[in-house]
Amino acid sequence: MSKANEMSFNDAEQMGLSFEEWQLILKRLERTPNLCELGIFSAMWSEHCSYKSSKKWLKTLPTEGEQVIQGPGENAGVVDIGDGLAAVFKIESHNHPSFIEPYQGAATGVGGILRDVFTMGARPIALLNALRFGDIEHEKTKHLLSGVVAGIGGYGNCIGIPTVGGEVNFHSSYNGNILVNAMAVGLAHSDRIFYSAATGSGNPVIYVGAKTGRDGIHGATMASAEFSDETESKRPTVQVGDPFTGKLLMEACLELMAADAVLSIQDMGAAGLTSSSVEMASKGGLGMEIDLDLVPVREEAMSAYEIMLSESQERMLMVIKPEQAETARAIFEKWDLDFMPIGKVTDTERLVLLKDNEIACDIPLAPLVDDAPEYDRPYRPEELQPVLSTEQLEKDLPLAEVLQRLLASADLCSRRWIYEQYDSDVMADTITGPGGDAALVRIHNTDKGLAVSTDCTPRYVDADPFEGGKQAVCEAYRNISASGAKPLAVTNNLNFGNPEKQDIMAQIVGAVNGMGNACRTLNTPVVSGNVSLYNETDSMAIQPCPVIGMIGVIDDWTKAKGCGLANAGKALFVVGQSDDVKDGWLGCSVYAREIAGREGGAPPSVDPALEGRNGTLIRQAIESELIEAAHDISDGGLVVALAEMVMAGQCGAKITCPEGGSLHGWAFGEDQARYIAVVSDVPAFTALCAASEVEAIQIGETISECELTLAGLPPISKEDMVAWHSKTIDNLMG
Amino acid sequence: MRSAILIFPGSNCDRDMMVAVERITGRRPALVWHKDSQLDPVDIVIIPGGFSFGDYLRCGALAARAPAMEAVIDHASRGGAVLGVCNGFQILLETGLLPGTLVRNGGLKFVCREVRLAVQETLETPFLDDLSSGTELRIPVAHNEGNYFADDALLDSLEEGGQIALRYIENDPTRTANPNGSARNIAGILSANGRVMGMMPHPERAMGNGHPSEDGRKFLTSVLEGVAR
Amino acid sequence: MQVKINISLKTGVLDPQGRAVENALSGLGFTDASQVRIGKQITLDIDAEDSARAEQRAARMCESLLANTVIEDYSIEVIDAS
Amino acid sequence: MQVKINISLKTGVLDPQGRAVENALSGLGFTDASQVRIGKQITLDIDAEDSARAEQRAARMCESLLANTVIEDYSIEVIDAS
């Protein structure tokens, strides 16, 4: 390699490497790297690929359990759901690209997470997304929201995987930095999972899918840099998604896997060919040799550096059984996709790249992975927020007016404008689509169903990262339980600001500890996830958002329950609340923000053990058919939850309110671990509660009039509630 | 009852349709790959929904020119029955087996929701044998381009000739009946001989058994029994 | 030879996208815009000996695939006759 | 004043649609076509005193709505300066 190609620290710094990291590269190589090599180091050691700031804390998460087939470390997590079947799932962020180009950013986010799932041999069966936008009135929100939603739909609808759920919040801290997290769930046979570790020195390495262009070069490093208004003008090339090719690639890969030709396989996600080749070879304890002149390209004169770092979409790398090469080629030709042997597995433990008959890169693999920096970043938690009392927050307003404002508020209003742009029914197995608690998808041709939910309440995490981290897990747990399914495991997406700041690092530590605590107690291990840091614009950090994606299983989907009120004359219970409650926790609630105009204050405390007991009771009651509808109580509290049940159903509810105490605190407080249940067999249900030591009180009953009546107050009609609830986003979007 | 379902690259409702047909008839439809120019004799060819060829250029345009469609045109010219659903409807329009065109939804957004339909008074057709005119059906739609467009002369002639098979009717008081701006609320039409039908709603997604409605099953049963008679 | 093909909707054919863009423009204060119609422009290279032949081939492509002549008109421009 | 705006993908940006159309053309026997790229052509009337002004307004419209300047280029042609 000629001297002319030698890089300097200056180049390394431009690629986001520190001086220590540069020194380490020199030491490991025992020479100066060239551009391609330095690019590979910088990509592999970027925050996005190496998790250098978060690794220390991720290691503390519980990842094991008898249901876990594969925990973190592969493209997606794998969980046993019985009968020889496995659920394969993961969540991933595409925050920065979506801010720059909302449609393509979101679309390629969906495409990327789908590839992570089918790479493991699973057919994707459901998509979800967790979105955070700026203030609903902010000038950019409308454009970003419409682009992101169209992009998610654009990819998912075309490839034909139903988008069945998700969540959206609006808050000014996301004005300059939105969050777009996409989750995919797939189904595989538990003994037919495919992994990424390369095997068999000498075996062919095959490139399949779309051609490589100069798309998103250095996307991985971009995702690891704080935004400034300047980055917007220095826009790098944006990746463009091609769901049509994505669909062909998915079908071809699944067909090839069924033909038993694949030894190992890895999608080309962040840092493209670099991370896929490095990970495959290093996980297998082997090496790899690739001739870059053989890589199918769609642009002229691409350099080794560009080919290795391109993030062109819809591509895969695999090692196949040599004797199956022709079968494999025929399958890809049938689907009109490129299929190109580009190299071979070696036993050198080195990555060797050829370009124009010269060696463009020759580096040992171990340092790329094992020596990837791992920081123990200092952190300093902020002081905990004071507990706000109901007297400090309660406003003297009629309850109906509060309910109207809450139902119309950006965070609680109907998301119909959004989810109707997603095909939620394709594959014809969606039992409960968007709009309720958890989504429920039937396992094709079986009685089994998978319940899925994504959750996080950033304002709680912001006020108290530990409680907020626990709460995200517990809310997901409640959503899954309310459908009747047994929670199994989680994936998570840690969206935070700049970890080099001590208060942000403290948020990460607190939230991960909280998540771990709740997952351990609830026996829902973490099997996959993603970390997105540096979500800041001009030094303004986002409200921290550790999104939880949880899945659960129900053995008989016909027993699953929705949240709508169906029949009059049934008892309405609050589970998780005792009969002496006359007030509620308003601090940090939606009420506090929307009605009292006050953000912050200590959030409600979360007790995962109690959540476990109450959730188990709900599931048992559904299983024994003692209740006919259930809904968890979360944002907006008890009365908002009741309103949602009326709006989703065909009848109304009549409720008795406690005497004395605070009506607003009782109605809108956000105390945790609670559900509303429509009970059809009261004696059996109360006996079950007593036996389980779960508190539950009857607060009223269902009535045939479609209205919500709180004792002593004028009835509120369903029609009015629907009108308040349904228009906010429609009006914004015009 | 012999049926065939076409599969294009990008079709994504092919399996759903296959399951629905098999559930009703007890017999699995033949699956025909777009490159096959051969079509074994069948009572009906069904063109399923999806995004054939990514819906690039114009939806249905690239699929309409695939070898398998030549065989379908042949089948139709001999009086064979053809049903196109969603993307299948768009493909039938591109081949000219049905008149008119489908353009972008009026709201310029993909729309996925349940709609209410009314079966119309039509010319003689096997598809609607068991569904008297006025029958109401609840079936979901999911599409980007379901806005049926034709000039007034064509619309009048469809109307007079009894070629309008399904129309959107009011469903949800919070919004308009018509989900996409379609001319004269058209959701499905018939060819002049009554043997080719195209429709936007997805009957295979309203089969009862976990779906919110079973009217799709009712509709497909009428179609499949009608063409087998 | 480089060829540009413009495909536009025939007059009278509904153009929901054009209408929406017009509304959006006026919402942004561009009230001076009207009659917005959205068409396609396809550019391609055609391997042909002269521009007459390239134009003829392009017309064939339009008739058989690129345009839906029921609702669309097309025009062809051969750019580079070198 | 009638204005035509052509919007095309920047060089290097993937054009999946162009690729699919190219494949379809070659499947129909048009193997003489290559480098197919698909863009938009927007025609509109702009109420302006002269063509310089019309062009300026059109450029504004492109920047604020019509083109996605992250991945698209645009060009403007004022047709009718009557």
Ligand SMILES: Nc1ncnc2c1ncn2[C@@H]1O[C@H](COP(=O)(O)OP(=O)(O)O)[C@@H](O)[C@H]1O
């Ligand atoms: N927050 C997290 N919790 C648990 N596992 C995580 C987390 N973030 C990343 N991981 C795991 O680290 C591995 C690398 O993740 P990623 O780089 O996102 O994978 P990919 O390249 O397949 O998208 C994956 O196995 C992922 O599940």
Ligand SMILES: [Mg+2]
């Ligand atoms: Mg991956």
